[in-house]
Amino acid sequence: MSSLAAVPAGPAKQARGGAPADRVRIAIVGSGFAGLGLAIRLKQAGIEDFVMLERAADVGGTWQANTYPGCQCDVPSHLYSFSFAPNPGWTRTYSRQPEIWDYLRGLADRHDLHPHIRLGHELTGASWDDDEQRWHVHTSRGDWSAQILVDATGPLSHPKLPAIRGLRRFEGKVFHSAEWDHDHDLTGERVAVIGTGASAIQFVPRIAGRVGKLHVFQRTAPWILPHTDRPTTRLERRLYKALPLAQKAVRAGVYAAREFFLLGYIKDRRFATGAERVAKAHLRRQVPDAALRAKLRPHFRLGCKRILLSNDWYPALMRPNVELVTDEISHVHGRTIVLADGSEREVDTIILGTGFHVTDPPTARLVRGRDGRTIAQASQAGIQAYRGATLAGLPNLFKLIGPNTGLGHNSMIYMIEAQLNYVIDALRVMDEGDIATFEIRPEALAAYNAKIQSKMPGTVWMSGCSSWYLDANGNNTTIWPDFTFRFRHHTRRFDVGAYALRRSADVPRTAVAA
Numbered sequence: 017m018s019s020l021a022a023v024p025a026g027p028a029k030q031a032r033g034g035a036p037a038d039r040v041r042i043a044i045v046g047s048g049f050a051g052l053g054l055a056i057r058l059k060q061a062g063i064e065d066f067v068m069l070e071r072a073a074d075v076g077g078t079w080q081a082n083t084y085p086g087c088q089c090d091v092p093s094h095l096y097s098f099s100f101a102p103n104p105g106w107t108r109t110y111s112r113q114p115e116i117w118d119y120l121r122g123l124a125d126r127h128d129l130h131p132h133i134r135l136g137h138e139l140t141g142a143s144w145d146d147d148e149q150r151w152h153v154h155t156s157r158g159d160w161s162a163q164i165l166v167d168a169t170g171p172l173s174h175p176k177l178p179a180i181r182g183l184r185r186f187e188g189k190v191f192h193s194a195e196w197d198h199d200h201d202l203t204g205e206r207v208a209v210i211g212t213g214a215s216a217i218q219f220v221p222r223i224a225g226r227v228g229k230l231h232v233f234q235r236t237a238p239w240i241l242p243h244t245d246r247p248t249t250r251l252e253r254r255l256y257k258a259l260p261l262a263q264k265a266v267r268a269g270v271y272a273a274r275e276f277f278l279l280g281y282i283k284d285r286r287f288a289t290g291a292e293r294v295a296k297a298h299l300r301r302q303v304p305d306a307a308l309r310a311k312l313r314p315h316f317r318l319g320c321k322r323i324l325l326s327n328d329w330y331p332a333l334m335r336p337n338v339e340l341v342t343d344e345i346s347h348v349h350g351r352t353i354v355l356a357d358g359s360e361r362e363v364d365t366i367i368l369g370t371g372f373h374v375t376d377p378p379t380a381r382l383v384r385g386r387d388g389r390t391i392a393q394a395s396q397a398g399i400q401a402y403r404g405a406t407l408a409g410l411p412n413l414f415k416l417i418g419p420n421t422g423l424g425h426n427s428m429i430y431m432i433e434a435q436l437n438y439v440i441d442a443l444r445v446m447d448e449g450d451i452a453t454f455e456i457r458p459e460a461l462a463a464y465n466a467k468i469q470s471k472m473p474g475t476v477w478m479s480g481c482s483s484w485y486l487d488a489n490g491n492n493t494t495i496w497p498d499f500t501f502r503f504r505h506h507t508r509r510f511d512v513g514a515y516a517l518r519r520s521a522d523v524p525r526t527a528v529a530a
């Protein structure tokens with residue numbers, strides 16, 4: 017690997033376990049779309065001095081972890097993929113998990129990323145050393161010293177378990193949808209599914225015909241739109257291969273249509289009424305039973321929570337062996353789920369479709385900034401990041417898909433690519449200016465965040481539903497409340513003026529060599 021560009025290299029500092037820490041310019045944590053995308057862009061920029069630390073046994077992030085039956089993307093694949101790595105061969109318009117995972121593994125192979133990847137390396141802590149102006153990065157299998165730390169651990173990578181009394185002592189089998197136990201045979205079993213979000217609506221139809229009895233526990237009925245997924249034709253695949261411009265045009269069309277959808281979220285509810293009408297008609301058409309339909313009717317504005325796509329969710333709930341339970345769960349006892357009204361459901365397996373720690377990820381408790389506080393401690397009033405990427409008190413750290421970069425209407429890959437532009441430009445600025453350290457100025461971050469939050473009132477996300485977009489204080493620290501092309505525009509260049517910079521010459525050499 018090449019040596020540091022900006023900070024003079026020195027002997028490695030002793031790591032926690034006693035072994036010397038490996039020195040790299042950049043340590044990326046996570047190998048999902050964001051981590052892999054950055055690694056590709058680094059190599060394209062001629063930067064080889066980086067390592068990618070991944071806790072899992074393979075790359076792919078979301079698409080490596082979520083192997084549940086029916087897992088697929090809900091943004092068309094031509095857009096839910098990198099613009100710099102189009103795949104003319106998608107076999108469906110909305111690809112399924114195995115194909116997306118293959119795509120990501122293929123990228124790691126094609127771009128020769130494996131020499132940089134350390135699988136089975138879970139980040140256990142990282143702290144900024146103000147003397148050395150470097151990060152000390154600790155993993156389950158070794159330590160690194162890095163000039164720059166990139167947190168690409170993903171917003172949806174830490175499964176959330178519901179706070180149900182007795183669940184941990186359940187005497188049957190329990191697993192989360194993101195940790196599907198494929199060795200466990202559900203055939204003929206009595207199964208409970210807790211949650212009716214994006215994952216549950218995909219796997220429930222796949223298991224409903226296999227299990228003996230299925231109890232689906234719903235807290236809030238989601239909005240469901242008809243799915244337009246279909247296999248791609250051979251002609252389409254040939255066309256896109258021969259004529260990449262045609263695929264680009266489709267991608268642009270999908271992108272523009274999705275951006276238009278935002279108007280109903282931020283501007284005027286009337287833009288969303290068409291979609292609400294379609295969803296209501298979908299429910300009416302698919303569920304003739306009025307009592308069941310009433311339970312499935314959403315009681316919040318479309319878009320306040322993630323909109324879901326499915327043609328087989330409602331039919332699955334109408335199967336004779338499936339029960340939709342809308343009463344609150346009181347507790348779990350032995351193999352029994354006890355409801356608030358005292359009724360009981362005895363089950364063999366509980367599958368948790370209960371989402372992820374989005375606004376309170378465990379990694380926020382692992383990373384310590386200049387003042388020794390963790391990200392979680394420093395952001396109790398609500399996490400903020402300039403351009404969704406750089407945080408106060410955390411020099412030389414980029415968070416990919418950080419606060420207020422999430423979307424309800426478009427592809428996260430578009431946002432990831434925008435942030436990759438920002439990181440690559442920051443590295444260019446550092447190299448050209450011989451800059452060792454950057455740190456977002458608190459006043460620049462406060463102004464940026466105030467602007468974002470000023471856009472929230474009146475949007476659909478603040479219209480009263482309870483969603484994972486909101487943090488414990490009720491702030492929307494998750495969603496980008498504007499058109500995505502604006503985010504792309506703002507991230508095309510590193511905003512030098514918003515940062516406090518330190519030149520390499522000002523970093524004491526003795527400190528580096530300590």
Ligand SMILES: Cc1cc2nc3c(=O)[nH]c(=O)nc-3n(C[C@H](O)[C@H](O)[C@H](O)COP(=O)(O)OP(=O)(O)OC[C@H]3O[C@@H](n4cnc5c(N)ncnc54)[C@H](O)[C@@H]3O)c2cc1C
Nearest residue numbers: 046048049050071077078089090091138139169170173428
């Ligand atoms: C089932 C599912 C379907 C989705 N469908 C869509 C969709 O259709 N469209 C869309 O736009 N978005 C979708 N998303 C959101 C999706 O997460 C993002 O689109 C994107 O994949 C995020 O990529 P990422 O690299 O930021 O994070 P991830 O893909 O989550 O990657 C993060 C990586 O970090 C690793 N990691 C985490 N903690 C540590 C640690 N302590 N040490 C080391 N490694 C660690 C994880 O193992 C993982 O590999 C979906 C999410 C899920 C869960």
